[in-house]
Amino acid sequence: MQPQEVARGSYEVFTVRVPSETKDTHTVEVRVAVPDGVNITRTEPKPGWTTELEREDNRIVSVAWKAEGEGLADTEFAEFRMQGRVADDATELVWRAYQTYADGSLAEWIGAPDTGSPMPASLTKVVEGAAQSDGHSHGGASTDAGTPAGESPANAGEASGNADAAAGETPEQGSELAGTSNFSKVTLGIAILAVVLAALALLVVMMRGRKA
Template sequence: MTEQLRIASGAEHRWGWPVLKNLLRAAGALLLGAAVALLVSPLAAAHISAELDGAGPGDFGVITLGVPTESGKPATTKVEVRIPDDVQLRTVRAAQVAGWGIDITKRTIPPIYKDDGTPVTEVVDSVTWTAQGPGIPPGQFGQFALYVGPLPDAATLALPTVQTFSDGTTEDWAQAANEGEDPEFPAPTVTIGATAGAADGSSTLASVIPWAALGFSVIAVALGIFAIDRSAASRRSTDVAADA
């Protein structure tokens, strides 16, 4: 009877555990491959981003645009930021960027008034930075800042932006990013006021959750394989001891 149990245990070791272990190893390889694919595949273009320093409606603040040049594209040589027609910012000042020139255009509006009663009849329509050198090479990014205000009494502010490359081609980042949608060329948008942090946090959390799930899956498979290897090693040790 003991000999029969030992033979059955050996058969289980020869057929059950190796097959299961190979399946788990294959699953682990697939998960790792999926992780690598997510990291290197161009599922979404490198969007132009915009960040506000926390200023709220009626305040003055700094908006910083991050402009990347994707790998495989020509260098970025011009960045044109447009102020929407329905937004009237009395003050728009562009930060100097080393190696770039600045051009500002204005439009005429019905008078708006400063706190001291001074009328304002012109507001900035667009700000354009033009590279005086090589621009932003592929695989790198540049930052362009605007000091603006008073900020509108609105939840968000979109700044449509045209990105021009050294070969003359352009990308117009002007599409509205409605809830639940992922446009190809969304306009860089900031959230105004204290809700900015909450909105950014929600977005960050939403993007982190799938990666965390994938990471935990990979870890779980690795631990499973480790446990099976330990179990198999223990069985082999038991078989050797029994044979002795």
């Protein structure tokens, strides 16, 4: 069963990986008992297989997948998925599974985990942690905290770097910029004065011409 570790209160997609291990026959049914520490609410449709849910007190307590065809040969495997929420007080999830073959034999994966049992149940560890998304957007992109929506962390970092560079400008650089600005103002003033003097000179010449 995957994942092997989940957080309390989180929404998870659990994957049952089933190899068919008996020669000369096929796996035709897989049934998984749902542990008390998780509330399964959905299953993923599997082409070629039907899904049956067993409920008690309106809670899904087991999920069975049954082959519509001949099932899985001994060289094949399949993955079956279901979704649910881990309980806030869960400590571990022990998944007991029952694998039925076309010849009528039954493999019961119900042994205590981590004890050397030849057919152990699958164990999912439960740890402290904040609940994740509700599972409606698996695989969706997430952004770092503090990064505006639609802006990648890289762009945000570049903008921050530019701001830091501006904030880190030295006094010498500031003085140089101020001196350049003052020089430009003086140059502009001289140019304006030259234009005014030229206009006055032209006016004097015109007045003298009229007197003559």
